[in-house]
Amino acid sequence: MNQSMSLPIPSAYSQESYIQTVNRYPMLSLEDEQRLARAWHDHEDVDAARQLVVSHLRVVVSVARHYLGYGLPHADLIQEGNVGLMKAVKRFDPDRGVRLVSFALHWIRAEIHEYVLKNWRLVKVATTKSQRKLFFNLRSLKQSLNSMSLQEADAMARELNVSRKDVLEMETRMSGHDVSIDPTFDDGEEGYSPLAYLASPDENPAQLFEREQTERLRHTGLVAALENLDDRSRHIIKARWLTEGEAATLHELAAQYGVSAERIRQIEARALQKMRAAIPV
DSSP: OOTTSSOOOGGGSOHHHHHHHHHTSOOOOHHHHHHHHHHHHHHOOHHHHHHHHHTTHHHHHHHHHTTGGGSOOHHHHHHHHHHHHHHHHHHOOGGGOSOHHHHHHHHHHHHHHHHHHHHSSOTTSOOSHHHHHHHHHHHHHOOSSSOOOHHHHHHHHHHHTOOHHHHHHHHHHHTSOOOOSSOOOTTOOOOOOHHHHTOOGGGOHHHHHHHHHHHHHHHHHHHHHHHTSOHHHHHHHHHHHSOSSOOOOHHHHHHHHTSOHHHHHHHHHHHHHHHHHHSOO
16 A cells, blocks of 8 residues: 555645545544455555545544644645555454554554654654653643743653653753754764654554554453452452552461461462463463
8 A cells, every 4th residue: 555545735725625525524433444354465456545545534634733832734634644544454353352543542642643753843852752751732731821830840850750850851852942843963973863762663554553452352351340349358368468458468468368378378389270261371
């Protein structure tokens, strides 16, 4: 699949006309989505892939609106998001049991993030994972256009799980003067384009989706495994392993049930063994 597929191009329309055009494409039912996804996945039916893409173009428009504050053309943001959508359709597996829109959001945002970091006015504005998080959240969380107070910086640092220093440094970068997006270095220092900072395997949309799915399956498995235990075993496991406070000791539970600590240990061991068999690895 490539960009030559017959799709409406944002730059060829006025913004309003393009949005009206993509909004006229009908949303797909689950059955139609599965049928088309399987036609592409199993037989590389390009027309099926095109229908999957065009039915989700409105999603790209919605996502792209959230990035208008960086001063980049809306049509360009949409076009980059459309590239992410096509990548998502290409990789979508209908057997995963998830709707295409949930899978595609990761790819749409990834392409738009890459475009913003490549084309916005500051080089090296977001060189680490925490700085990228700050870059894309600072404006929305900041309460005013004035300089940030220490109290506001502390609150934002707690919200984003970064240091106050990182927050203040990012605000300084974002309020600084324009610099070249492709600088030359006269002192021999090695330069890196924003793409180099986006190459972290942790940020791959497919891996993010896979990790989220795995965690969801594990949580579901944990709930099911607990439900299959008898009341005493369930209580022992929760008291020993799933409490937010201090875990109960074997002796405390032994006193509660009127048995030996060794007996509690045996019940716990059998319950854990049964649960491990029910939780996906």
